[in-house]
Ligand SMILES: NC(=O)C1=CN([C@@H]2O[C@H](COP(=O)(O)OP(=O)(O)OC[C@H]3O[C@@H](n4cnc5c(N)ncnc54)[C@H](OP(=O)(O)O)[C@@H]3O)[C@@H](O)[C@H]2O)C=CC1
């Protein structure tokens with residue numbers, strides 16, 4: 109049995125994770141912590157799952173690393189600077205592995221994988237992410253990570269920047285720029301989590317779209333992370349693609 113603690117346990121994702129852990133024969137939910145609760149009860153866990161808020165996740169993660177707990181993090185908001193900070197904590201206190209999953213949906217991981225593969229073959233690429241209006245951050249962590257992967261693949265292949273003649277822009281009309289990739293964020297009631305990667309070439313458009321229809325869809329990826337994090341080869345891993353053999 110792997111002893112699991114959940115941070116953000118009363119939130120939309122955290123509550124789903126608690127249900128999934130309680131329903132798994134090889135996992136035991138030993139702590140369910142939310143805003144205002146003491147972190148100390150997490151000390152009974154081997155693996156902590158964090159689905160909280162980009163504004164608090166770094167404090168949570170530092171606490172986990174300092175207490176030697178492995179962490180599976182779904183909370184968004186990780187840029188290269190934050191990843192370096194986590195590496196610094198791990199260097200100071202080795203022993204805990206951290207797995208940060210920008211998206212735990214299997215289809216979403218495949219969307220990012222295929223976008224990275226396709227990116228060098230097209231002149232233009234832009235990303236549209238669409239989410240429920242309760243989401244705190246924009247762009248989404250998934251879109252940010254997709255843009256990073258797409259940008260790196262194009263740079264490695266020597267693909268020039270996407271053409272764009274815009275010289276006169278109302279602020280925000282072209283979205284935000286993540287490493288040279290334009291990302292557009294929609295917030296709309298009725299949505300859960302969706303993303304399109306639009307790739308444009310000579311006389312053809314290739315669109316890769318993923319839709320999360322409910323939050324249960326993230327659970328196979330989260331549980332895979334919980335089961336794998338203790339044995340990961342690196343102390344900090346971003347994305348679950350390696351766990352899927354991608
Ligand atoms: N990687 C992935 O696959 C996915 C990632 N996410 C990400 O997960 C995060 C959470 O999303 P979601 O569940 O929708 O958000 P919610 O707002 O529904 O849940 C977050 C929960 O964390 C609580 N919380 C806030 N601060 C703390 C703290 N310091 N300690 C413990 N708990 C705290 C909140 O309490 P209160 O409401 O009182 O502030 C709330 O109950 C977001 O960053 C989202 O982008 C979401 C879906 C999938």
Ligand SMILES: O=C(O)C1=N[C@H](C(=O)O)C[C@H](O)C1
Nearest residue numbers: 184210211243248249250301
């Ligand atoms: O807030 C959400 O809902 C989601 N957040 C993650 C993100 O920022 O990419 C993952 C998924 O898109 C759902």
